Amino acid sequence: MTPNSSAQLKMPPIRRPEDARSRFSPEQGFPPxxxxxxxxxxxxxxxxxxxxxxxxxxxxxxxLLALDNIDLEVRTGEFLCIVGPSGCGKSTLVHLxxxxxxxxxxxxLIDHKPVSEPGTDRMLIxxxxxxxxxxxxxxxxxxxxxxxxxxxAERREKVQYYLxxxxxxxxxxxxxxxxxxxxxxxxxxxxxxxxxxxxLLMDEPFAALDAQTRDLLHDELERIWAETGRTIIFIxxxxxxxxxxxxxxxxxTFRPGRVKREYAIDLPRPRQLEDIALxxxxxxxxxxxxxEIDKSLEEQYAAPMGREVRAx
Amino acid sequence: MKHAALAKFGRxxxxxxxxxxxxxxxxxLKIWPPYVFPTPWGVWDSLQAGFADxxxxxxxxxxxxxxxxxxxxxxxxxxxxxLGIASNKFLEETMGGLLVSLQSLPxxxxxxxxxxxxxxxxxxxxxxxxxxxxxxxxxxxxxGRKQMPKIYKMAGxxxxxxxxxxxxxxxxxxxxxxxxSGLKQGWAFAWRSLISxxxxxxxxxxxxLLMMGRDLNDMSQVIAVMLLIIAIGYVVNxxxxxxxxxxxxxxxxxxVS
Numbered sequence: 001m002t003p004n005s006s007a008q009l010k011m012p013p014i015r016r017p018e019d020a021r022s023r024f025s026p027e028q029g030f031p032p033x034x035x036x037x038x039x040x041x042x043x044x045x046x047x048x049x050x051x052x053x054x055x056x057x058x059x060x061x062x063x064l065l066a067l068d069n070i071d072l073e074v075r076t077g078e079f080l081c082i083v084g085p086s087g088c089g090k091s092t093l094v095h096l097x098x099x100x101x102x103x104x105x106x107x108x109l110i111d112h113k114p115v116s117e118p119g120t121d122r123m124l125i126x127x128x129x130x131x132x133x134x135x136x137x138x139x140x141x142x143x144x145x146x147x148x149x150x151x152x153a154e155r156r157e158k159v160q161y162y163l164x165x166x167x168x169x170x171x172x173x174x175x176x177x178x179x180x181x182x183x184x185x186x187x188x189x190x191x192x193x194x195x196x197x198x199x200l201l202m203d204e205p206f207a208a209l210d211a212q213t214r215d216l217l218h219d220e221l222e223r224i225w226a227e228t229g230r231t232i233i234f235i236x237x238x239x240x241x242x243x244x245x246x247x248x249x250x251x252x253t254f255r256p257g258r259v260k261r262e263y264a265i266d267l268p269r270p271r272q273l274e275d276i277a278l279x280x281x282x283x284x285x286x287x288x289x290x291x292e293i294d295k296s297l298e299e300q301y302a303a304p305m306g307r308e309v310r311a312x
Numbered sequence: 313m314k315h316a317a318l319a320k321f322g323r324x325x326x327x328x329x330x331x332x333x334x335x336x337x338x339x340x341l342k343i344w345p346p347y348v349f350p351t352p353w354g355v356w357d358s359l360q361a362g363f364a365d366x367x368x369x370x371x372x373x374x375x376x377x378x379x380x381x382x383x384x385x386x387x388x389x390x391x392x393x394x395l396g397i398a399s400n401k402f403l404e405e406t407m408g409g410l411l412v413s414l415q416s417l418p419x420x421x422x423x424x425x426x427x428x429x430x431x432x433x434x435x436x437x438x439x440x441x442x443x444x445x446x447x448x449x450x451x452x453x454x455x456g457r458k459q460m461p462k463i464y465k466m467a468g469x470x471x472x473x474x475x476x477x478x479x480x481x482x483x484x485x486x487x488x489x490x491x492x493s494g495l496k497q498g499w500a501f502a503w504r505s506l507i508s509x510x511x512x513x514x515x516x517x518x519x520x521l522l523m524m525g526r527d528l529n530d531m532s533q534v535i536a537v538m539l540l541i542i543a544i545g546y547v548v549n550x551x552x553x554x555x556x557x558x559x560x561x562x563x564x565x566x567x568v569s
Binding site: 098100117118119120123124126128130131132133134143144146147148175176177178191195 | 463464466467469470471472473474477481482485486488560563564565
């Protein structure tokens with residue numbers, strides 16, 4: 001997608017949640033796919049995790065194994081969702097892919113090349129976003145390109161384009177704190193996309209949003225994914241959200257984090273959270289996830305005698 | 313809103329009117345000779361005369377020049393020191409502690425040392441100014457780096473900023489709200505150190521004007537220069553730094569005072 005196409009970029013009106021709901025009717029079947037879904041015919045691994053383990057020293061001096069020998073491959077253009085109980089190290093995993101930390105053993109490969117530091121070929125959207133409060137929305141989106149040394153005229157054009165893409169063009173000169181949670185989320189998305197990374201890493205980005213805003217952002221993310229053809233690795237603790245968005249869902253175990261199972265999601269797009277087929281797939285995954293959640297609760301409540309029981 | 317500001321202004325006017333009134337009354341009673349207790353109109357005349365014969369303007373410009381130079385040096389040095397300390401465990405433990413204990417030393421204590429090192433020169437005054445504000449700036453810098461939310465550093469690295477760019481475009485602005493109060497304090501300390509330093513010899517600054525007033529038994533001039541020093545301190549601290557702080561808070565979406 002070139003920046004000059006911004007002029008022709010059509011702005012679909014933001015769908016209201018009511019409209020979104022009415023699109024789903026089991027009798028009529030699904031409406032014809034509104035989005036062009038990139039079909040990843042060639043199965044080239046874009047991202048490959050090979051034997052990733054991570055352990056660290058706790059404050060008590062004990063070594064804790066957070067991630068245990070994780071192997072995972074993500075195809076070019078694939079939308080992979082990773083679900084797991086809290087504390088399973090799924091956030092840590094995307095930080096490793098982003099190159100912000102190094103694994104204790106194993107390696108992350110992007111296009112067969114090992115990752116050793118952050119790079120603009122992959123961009124992480126943090127759970128807490130990390131928008132720079134001292135910069136305007138436009139300057140935030142521009143930031144990555146500025147670091148890359150993209151020329152000013154091109155930067156301006158791309159800022160315009162990506163803000164259009166997330167429907168925030170009129171907020172270019174606002175500061176992040178002046179926006180709502182959902183809008184800030186979209187700024188973070190635009191900021192990440194503006195560096196034109198091949199891989200987008202998203203760490204529970206919609207966890208703090210209300211249900212309606214989240215529905216809207218699911219639609220938008222799916223549309224943007226279809227329009228830009230990026231590879232996306234999306235972390236969530238919400239199984240339905242994972243099935244709503246992912247081509248594939250990987251379930252992680254509770255401490256140490258391993259990939260317990262992978263599920264290919266073949267449901268037609270666009271999907272709705274209320275979709276019956278989606279719900280039944282979710283039930284299957286939830287059963288597996290519940291085991292892990294039980295394990296995590298057990299560990300929290302069954303601390304050995306003499307040691308303080310951790311608060312929930 | 314406007315009404316409240318007007319009322320506040322009114323209260324201030326009344327307070328200062330009373331203060332000057334009391335002063336005039338005491339002066340008019342002539343309990344003390346004018347070289348001990350000057351009259352308000354005497355001070356006013358001194359102020360006018362000082363500005364009219366340019367001696368005040370010259371003193372202000374010379375003092376401000378020293379101030380800018382000394383303060384800039386201590387900001388740059390303080391930044392480097394503060395960053396070094398914040399990024400190195402060993403330095404943090406050793407040097408950090410030393411700096412805190414050094415801060416209890418009044419900056420004028422450096423003057424004898426400065427005079428022995430540099431003689432009665434411009435450099436001696438600058439040295440005292442730098443020593444007066446360096447520690448505040450260093451400690452503020454160190455605190456700023458520690459208090460800055462870690463997410464900004466990660467986000468900056470994630471977006472491809474590294475090395476100097478990471479420092480200049482991310483770490484520095486991210487810690488600015490925490491640094492600013494230290495910069496403000498540094499300025500106030502530098503200002504005090506400068507005036508004390510200037511009293512020592514013929515330095516042509518505001519401090520020396522004060523001493524000249526003393527030598528001439530001209531209490532009106534002493535008070536006039538003191539008022540001038542307060543006014544400049546107020547303008548820089550109260551207006552410049554306060555405005556900067558408020559603008560920063562507004563931009564960040566923090567509570568606006």
